[in-house]
Amino acid sequence: MTVDLPALDQGDAGARRAAAARWSRFARPALGLALPVALALGWELVVHLGWSNGRLVPPPSKVFATIMELAKSGELTRHILATLWRVGAGFVLGVVAGTIMGAISGYWGLARRLLDPTVQALRAIPSIAWVPLFILWLGIFETSKIALIAVGVFFPVYLGVMGAILSVDRKVVEVGRVFRLSGFAMIRRILLPAVLPAYVVSLRVGLGLGWMFVVAAEFMGASEGLGYLLIDGQQLGKPAQILAAIVIFAILGKLTDWLIEVAAAPLLRWQDAFGARGGA
Structure with missing residues (x-):
């Protein structure tokens, strides 16, 4: 009876790789939590030892108690549902408008020369400057809030799509022309895969701006939403409520950003990038 030692070694190596992959799947998120958890525990200890009274910056235990009371x-x-609805609606509108206009400006030179200078000028306007105009045009209800969020999402998506199309390697496009691809086939088989990685990044940036713009939007006479919690906490002198709203903003922002990553991952498996190998 003989034993194939190389085969056994290969089986052990495969088992070790599978175990390492399972460990990595759980270790990476835990590593990302290490810094905020350490800071929270450190501040809790500072307040507990009496080195700070925790009046203006309450300890995490008090912030958590405030969240539980609100829940x-x-x-x-x-408040969470109201804010999620506003961010979701504004994000969709901003992505649709930014994708269409960015694609037109990137693909068509004349449109870029006509549209891009105006878009770049509008991009420099601070978000808070749009508030009185949208209130005057659209009132203080949901329409003006969603419009403001859509404006925040629009600009990074527009720039990401246009820039990605303009940066497509000319030689790749020439290969498509050599094979006599139609306009639609050129977009589907060459431009779309080349643009997709930058497009995903622009979606993530746009979503982040959407979460920032929703605070300005909910300053516009809102009676519910996480932005309203911030204002209410400031007016009533409740720092724990302010920090609770900030923490929830951070959690929701990270979760929605992660959803975009997960949704885009199957479309980007073809990439042989440095980050995909875990080198970062």
């Missing part, structure tokens, strides 16, 4: 009363769910 038990049902207020937290109402």
Whole structure:
């Protein structure tokens, strides 16, 4: 009876790689939590030892207690749903408009020369400057809030799409022309795969700006939403409520950004990039 030692070694190596992959799947998110958890525990310890009274910056235990109180009363769910609806609607509108105009400007030189200078000038306008104009045009209800968020999302998506199309390697396009690809086939088989990585990045940047713009939007006479919680906490002198709203903003922002990453991952498996190998 003989034993194939190389085969056994290969089986052990495969088992070790599978175990390492499972460990990495759980270790990477845990590593990302290390810094905020360490900071929270450190501040909790500082307040507990009496080195700070924690009045202006409450300890994490008090912030967590505030979140639980809001959750038990049902207020937290109402505010989160209102903010999620505004960000979601504004994000969709901003992505659609930014993708269409960015694609037109990137693909068509005349449109770029006509549209891009105006878009770049509008991009320099601070978000808060749009507030009185949107209130005058659209009122203080949901339409003006969603429009403001859509403006914030529009610009990074527009720039990402246009820049990605303009940066496509000319030699790749020439190969498509050699094979006599139609306009639609050129877009589907060459331009779209080349643009997709930068497009995903622009979506993530746009989503981040959407979360920032929703705060300005909810300053416009909102009676619910996480931005309203911030204003209410500031007016009533409740720093724990302010920090609770900030923490929830951070959690929701990270979760929605992660959803974009997960949704885009199957479309980007063809990439042989440095980050895809875990080198970063």
